[in-house]
Amino acid sequence: MTTTASRPEVLRYTAFSTDPAGGNPAGVVLDARALDDGEMLAVAADLGYSESAFLTGPPEGLDDTEGRVGPEGLDGPEGRTYRIRYFSPKAEVPFCGHATVAAAVALAERLGPGPLLFATQAGPVPVDVTAEDDGTVRATLTSVEPYVEEVADADLAEALAALDWPAADLDPAFPPRIAYAGARHLVLAAATRARLADLAYDFARLEALMHRLDLTTVQLVWRESPTLFHVRDPFPVGGVVEDPATGAAAAAFGGYARELGLVPEDVVLTLRQGEDLGRPGELTVALRAGDPGVRVSGAGVRIG
Structure with a gap:
């Protein structure tokens, strides 16, 4: 000891x-x-x-x-x-x-x-x-090699209920999936920025679902433009209401977007996270044709 x-x-x-x-x-x-x-x-x-x-x-x-x-x-x-x-x-x-x-x-x-x-x-x-x-x-x-898998209808319904998100508030262009690039994340896309901004969820209910599905965070995204996304990540299984900037989820999202053909094979995406928490951050996600790994970049600085 x-x-x-x-x-x-x-x-x-x-x-x-x-x-x-x-x-x-x-x-x-x-x-x-x-x-x-x-x-x-x-x-x-x-x-x-x-x-x-x-x-x-x-x-x-x-x-x-x-x-x-x-x-x-x-x-x-x-x-x-x-x-x-x-x-x-x-x-x-x-x-x-x-x-x-x-x-x-x-x-x-x-x-x-x-x-x-x-x-x-x-x-x-x-x-x-x-x-x-x-x-x-x-x-x-x-990242390690990513993968994407389907999410069961019942599990999706439970996630939406825990988040208090009506299914109609999802962006149909981005199907719900579980994505992995070192850790598992449930990807849900909001149809509007207002929907993403309004995050008040049932902590215990979402935590229980995430433990059952072996999820690290829920990756909530909203697309502002073809290469610019705003994201938020509830993290109740870690004892934290929300993660301010989530590199593992960014990598998983990059693999998800490529696997579903939502972005070009060679592309650089910008993910903005933490704005709703007052801790703005920026994550860069780069995909390269023929390379299964997802590159996630960002600055870092010591906290005095």
């Missing part, structure tokens, strides 16, 4: 924004080797952020082979490959996009920009970090 005196430093970063008051905040522990599962969960619960990231890489030097994935795992960049785990205040999740961006930015501030490779429970996730002329640090993750 880790004592309070020896507990590793917990950093705080926001992802998908250059403003510490925007985007989605995450805790980052760069050396979590001394923490067991219960202690990682306690750190995440104490922070209260939707997720926090825990790395096994050492905080000093960050090139210790003990912090890297071994030969049975991944062929990643030398000294820049790490195992990573993600915890919400209530449970561990297999993959989290915004905490990945936050951890990548934290590492880049110590190692410099360049490629990283994270070994997640969902699979290997490459991340490329760049520093722009104005000092903005931006991370681009490439």
Whole structure:
């Protein structure tokens, strides 16, 4: 058991924004080797952020082979490959996009920009970090291979009832589906921006459905233009009413939009999230023909 005196430093970063008051905040522990599962969960619960990231890489030097994935795992960049785990205040999740961006930015501030490779429970996730002329640090993750599956009529009806959304308020151009790119999300498209803005749902009812379907969030979207979407993500299974900026759901949505032929094979989408919470953020989703992975990019900055 880790004592309070020896507990590793917990950093705080926001992802998908250059403003510490925007985007989605995450805790980052760069050396979590001394923490067991219960202690990682306690750190995440104490922070209260939707997720926090825990790395096994050492905080000093960050090139210790003990912090890297071994030969049975991944062929990643030398000294820049790490195992990573993600915890919400209530449970561990297999993959989290915004905490990945936050951890990548934290590492880049110590190692410099360049490629990283994270070994997640969902699979290997490459991340490329760049520093722009104005000092903005931006991370681009490439998701594991996505998939899309049907949602049963009864489950859809239960989700809409929990959200208090009439079926007539859905956009028929975007069929409800469960989408995965490291974690599972139910994609529901609102017909109007007003419908998306009016979010007051039955927390316990939606949480129960999400546990039964093994969902991480519900990805609510509204299309403003062919490549611009506004999104919101209820996250009751994580103990959070709403996630401010959701990289995993953005990746899943990219895979969903491509699979259903709703966007071109080569396209860059912009997702705006957090505006209704007063924490605006911007996620960039890039799809490339012939490449099954979905690229999700965003800026990150340390919270002082």
